[in-house]
Amino acid sequence: MSPRPFITANFAMTADGRISTKARTPSDFSSAADKRRLLEIRAACDAVLVGARTLAADTMTLGLPADDLRAARKVRGLPDIPLRVVVSNTGRLSPESRVFTSGLPPAVVFSTRRMPTRTCTALAGVCDLFLHLAESVNLGAMMATLREEYRVKRLVCEGGGTLLKALLAADLVDELHITLCPLIFGGAKAATLTGIAGDYLPASVRLKLVEMLPVGSECFTRWRVLRAPV
Numbered sequence: 001m002s003p004r005p006f007i008t009a010n011f012a013m014t015a016d017g018r019i020s021t022k023a024r025t026p027s028d029f030s031s032a033a034d035k036r037r038l039l040e041i042r043a044a045c046d047a048v049l050v051g052a053r054t055l056a057a058d059t060m061t062l063g064l065p066a067d068d069l070r071a072a073r074k075v076r077g078l079p080d081i082p083l084r085v086v087v088s089n090t091g092r093l094s095p096e097s098r099v100f101t102s103g104l105p106p107a108v109v110f111s112t113r114r115m116p117t118r119t120c121t122a123l124a125g126v127c128d129l130f131l132h133l134a135e136s137v138n139l140g141a142m143m144a145t146l147r148e149e150y151r152v153k154r155l156v157c158e159g160g161g162t163l164l165k166a167l168l169a170a171d172l173v174d175e176l177h178i179t180l181c182p183l184i185f186g187g188a189k190a191a192t193l194t195g196i197a198g199d200y201l202p203a204s205v206r207l208k209l210v211e212m213l214p215v216g217s218e219c220f221t222r223w224r225v226l227r228a229p230v
């Protein structure tokens, strides 16, 4: 098996297990403390990964908007910000997205031969583009590329649920950070940690709680993914 990064994920989740508001905004329902924690987790990683719909729902650059965290990375001999990675099967990404236009070091996009030619041409000039010759991105191969070509040892997936489910199904998640937020959304079509409720995962993922820190009315939790010994 090719070496891959240690893969963690970070989500804010309501008490009824929802990760998205009615307006499909990713982070509007968690506190300033949670948003700071998100940046701290991001700063501790070599790369940050999001799915195409999270990118579309969010206007963030995926940079590191915290002077102290960027300075601390510099002291550790790391680039200012982690590598920014976007994944899309269809390749229907907007080259106008802030992730490509913010003037930060080029992001990396993994997509497939389904990416429209026009998008391909536009993105080739503003990011590192990897197109898998298939209908969907091979996530294991993507992780191997990140490890081997970009020296990514630790990666955080910041959403969304569809992408996390695909990573879990491929046994590519090592750790989960979940901020439990004091809200209940309801909503049959409200996204959960694994997207809008659909098929079960091929196998249940077993977790071990390794950290639990109440802050205000939220609770920061960290879980290790348990694997059967081979």
Ligand SMILES: NC(=O)c1ccc[n+]([C@@H]2O[C@H](COP(=O)([O-])OP(=O)(O)OC[C@H]3O[C@@H](n4cnc5c(N)ncnc54)[C@H](OP(=O)(O)O)[C@@H]3O)[C@@H](O)[C@H]2O)c1
Binding pocket: 010, 011, 012, 013, 018, 019, 020, 021, 024, 025, 026, 027, 050, 051, 052, 053, 054, 055, 057, 087, 088, 089, 090, 091, 092, 136, 137, 138, 139, 158, 159, 160, 161, 162, 163, 164, 166, 167, 191, 195, 196
């Ligand atoms: N609470 C939180 O912490 C949090 C965090 C992040 C996001 N969110 C919320 O989650 C929602 C977005 O999540 P989502 O589940 O709808 O979408 P998502 O996971 O962000 O993105 C899904 C898209 O990513 C691409 N993708 C997914 N799996 C892939 C795979 N195996 N290979 C290649 N590409 C893959 C596909 O793009 P294409 O369709 O282009 O092929 C897919 O449609 C938003 O409403 C956002 O607000 C919440």
